[in-house]
Structure formats: structure tokens, C-alpha cells
Amino acid sequence: MNPEALVRPELDSGVPAGEVLLAFAAAIIGTDRAALDDARAALAEALGPAAVVGASAVAGNFSKNDRVANGIGIPIDDMVFKGTEDLRAQLGLNDYKSAVNTFRHLTPG
Amino acid sequence: MRFYAESDYPVGAELDGAHAAQFANFARAGAWGTADQRLAVIHEARQAGIEAGLLEASGDGGVRPTVELPGAIRDVIGTLAVNCPDFDQATYQAACEAGLSDAAFAELVAIVSFVVNLDVFARGIGVPLRPFMEPRTGAPTRTVPAEAILEKAFVPTIPNVPDGGDFAAELYGGHFKPYIMRALSIVPDEYRAHVALEQAQYNPLPKVMVFDYSHHEGLSRPQVEIGAGRVSAINDCFY
Numbered sequence: 001m002n003p004e005a006l007v008r009p010e011l012d013s014g015v016p017a018g019e020v021l022l023a024f025a026a027a028i029i030g031t032d033r034a035a036l037d038d039a040r041a042a043l044a045e046a047l048g049p050a051a052v053v054g055a056s057a058v059a060g061n062f063s064k065n066d067r068v069a070n071g072i073g074i075p076i077d078d079m080v081f082k083g084t085e086d087l088r089a090q091l092g093l094n095d096y097k098s099a100v101n102t103f104r105h106l107t108p109g
Numbered sequence: 110m111r112f113y114a115e116s117d118y119p120v121g122a123e124l125d126g127a128h129a130a131q132f133a134n135f136a137r138a139g140a141w142g143t144a145d146q147r148l149a150v151i152h153e154a155r156q157a158g159i160e161a162g163l164l165e166a167s168g169d170g171g172v173r174p175t176v177e178l179p180g181a182i183r184d185v186i187g188t189l190a191v192n193c194p195d196f197d198q199a200t201y202q203a204a205c206e207a208g209l210s211d212a213a214f215a216e217l218v219a220i221v222s223f224v225v226n227l228d229v230f231a232r233g234i235g236v237p238l239r240p241f242m243e244p245r246t247g248a249p250t251r252t253v254p255a256e257a258i259l260e261k262a263f264v265p266t267i268p269n270v271p272d273g274g275d276f277a278a279e280l281y282g283g284h285f286k287p288y289i290m291r292a293l294s295i296v297p298d299e300y301r302a303h304v305a306l307e308q309a310q311y312n313p314l315p316k317v318m319v320f321d322y323s324h325h326e327g328l329s330r331p332q333v334e335i336g337a338g339r340v341s342a343i344n345d346c347f348y
Contacts, residue, residue, distance in 0.1 A: 003338065006338040009339065015329075016332070018335050021335045021336050022335060022336075022339050024233075025336045025343075026339060026343060029344075031161070031162035031163055037235070044118070047327045047328065049117070049119060050118070050325070050326035050327035051326075052118045052233070052234060053120050053124070053325070054325030054326065054327055054328045054333065055336050056118075056229070056230045056232075057124055057233075057309070058328075058340075059337075059340050060226040060230035060310060061306065061307060061310035061311045061337075062340040063229045063340060063344070064303075064306065065222075065289055066341050066346035067190075067196070067218065067221065067222035067225060067344075068222045068289065068292050069292065069346055069348035070194070071218035071221075071222065072264060072266075073197075073201060073264075074292050074348060075261045075288065076347065076348050094347075096194070096345040096347045097197060098345060098346055098348065099347040100198075101198075101262075101347065101348075105261050
């Protein structure tokens with residue numbers, strides 16, 4: 001799996017039907033209802049009707065988690081922070097506004 | 110009667126039941142909010158989504174609130190519901206200045222996050238937003254666990270064992286819990302609801318680190334993670 005496709009969806013994710021899943025994930029939390037309808041039909045065609053339910057459940061769940069994380073202001077856990085330096089830099093995650101909830105706890109130097 | 114009986118896509122019994130249970134939870138008094146206040150909060154969050162074009166209004170939105178929320182609280186709800194990347198410590202402080210305690214704030218974050226989740230799901234499978242239920246009578250418990258302490262979040266949380274003591278051992282089932290799960294622990298019933306939704310919609314918690322396991326028919330685990338990661342990237346969520 002190529003994680004860079006998460007922030008640059010025009011890239012190949014390396015996952016079967018990844019482009020269909022990326023398009024559905026963006027459409028379900030976007031404002032273009034016609035695009036969502038198209039993405040849903042494409043997902044059902046590519047992976048079957050049950051995949052629409054699963055992808056919707058996952059998108060809803062992470063819409064929840066993103067709000068819980070940003071709303072409560074939690075930092076990422078130490079063990080994850082220490083193992084993701086390269087990935088965070090590659091994906092530009094350190095530039096997210098919510099990164100401050102982690103970085104404000106770091107000791108300078 | 111299934112909660113998503115009219116869906117063209119096959120919603121399993123576990124997921125159907127978890128969502129029905131959460132809508133019933135919204136209609137009960139919480140630790141800090143009355144059922145009427147909780148209805149006003151989730152109604153405000155849904156309306157913000159509709160006005161932003163992220164949701165489509167349905168013919169039957171269910172019961173409408175009778176409680177009027179202060180403007181400052183409505184602003185906090187709106188930011189969390191439709192502008193998640195910009196929710197920051199200043200937004201939290203605005204909620205405090207509007208009169209919310211840390212625990213009441215955490216309950217608000219919980220129920221706004223939950224209703225966004227459920228509305229996103231309904232939109233995804235192409236069914237109308239589920240109607241809100243009639244609020245039930247009952248008083249908030251207004252209790253804060255003595256074990257909750259200020260760690261590294263805006264509000265106190267219950268630490269993992271051993272620091273969280275017997276209460277943490279019971280609440281967390283004897284397992285280490287990452288911050289994303291412990292975030293709502295100052296309101297234990299919302300923590301439990303958060304876990305229930307997580308297990309129905311993502312993975313049973315014991316399976317989270319089992320990378321060849323998928324909880325979703327038709328999707329491999331990498332396909333699940335592609336969807337999860339893309340949503341969080343769009344939401345600019347560092348966690």
C-alpha cells in the first residue's frame with residue numbers, strides 16, 4: 001500500500017480498487033451529492049454491494065474519531081509518534097493544525 | 110424492525126443494532142446534559158451539516174428541540190460538525206467561557222461526533238437521515254470519575270492502568286487503550302458508546318492490530334485503511 005495516495009489520491013494506492021475507495025471516501029464527506037451517487041455506484045460495481053456498507057461505516061467512524069481527537073485535543077500516543085517520523089514528513093501531516101495538540105507537549109531540544 | 114430496513118445495501122445486524130442503540134442514547138439524559146439539551150445539540154450539528162451542503166435534509170427529521178442553545182455553544186457545535194480541521198484550543202476555551210464544564214464539554218464533543226458519524230453513514234448508503242427520537246425524562250447524573258486527571262488533552266481523562274486504578278481496569282477491560290479511545294473517559298457512558306460504535310464500524314478492539322483481519326464483507330483490511338486514511342486526511346486530523 002502506498003500511503004502517499006491518502007493525501008495525493010491521483011497516485012496509485014497499490015490496493016485493489018483503491019481509486020474507487022479513495023473517490024468514495026472523499027465524496028461521502030463532500031458536498032457534491034451527484035459525485036457521491038456516482039462513487040457509490042462505482043464502488044458497488046467494483047467490490048459488491050456489501051462494500052458500500054463497509055466503506056460507509058468506516059468513513060462514518062473516522063469522521064467520529066477525527067472530531068473526538070480534534071475536539072478533545074489529544075496528542076498521538078508516544079509509541080506511534082516515535083515510529084512515524086518519516087511517514088509524517090512524507091505526507092505533510094506535521095503541517096496540520098491539529099498537530100499542535102501533540103507538539104505542544106514536546107520538550108524543546 | 111431493522112433500523113436501516115429500506116437500505117438497498119445489506120446492513121448487518123451488528124451495525125444496524127449499534128446505530129439504533131446510539132439513537133436511543135441520544136434521547137436519554139447524559140452525565141451532564143438533559144435529554145432535551147442533547148437533542149438540541151445533535152439537531153444543531155445536523156443543521157450545520159445541512160447548511161454546509163454536507164448532508165441532505167430529510168422529510169422526517171424527527172422530533173425538534175424545544176431548548177434554545179446559547180450562540181457561543183452553537184458556534185462550537187458548528188465548528189466541530191462542519192469545520193473539524195479548525196477546531197482548536199481556542200474553540201475549547203470558548204466553550205468553557207460559555208459555561209461548559211470540562212465534562213459537559215466532553216459530552217458535547219461525544220454526541221456531536223456520534224451524530225456526524227451516523228449521518229455520514231446514512232448518506233453513504235443512500236438512505237434519509239434517521240429521525241431523532243422523543244427525549245425521555247430523567248436527570249443527568251452530574252458525576253465525574255475521581256480517577257480523571259489532566260494528562261495531555263484539553264480535558265481530564267482516565268489514565269491507563271495502573272495510574273487509573275480499579276476504575277480504569279474495569280472501564281478499559283484490563284487492556285491498554287490509546288488516547289483516541291480514552292479521550293471521552295471523563296464521561297464513561299460516552300466512552301462506552303464510542304467503543305461500541307468503533308467495534309461495529311471499524312474493528313473489534315482485540316482485532317485492531319491483526320492486519321489480515323477485516324470486519325467488513327467485501328473489503329480487505331488494506332481497503333478499509335485506504336478509506337479510513339483518506340477521510341482523516343481530508344479532515345486534517347494529525348492523530
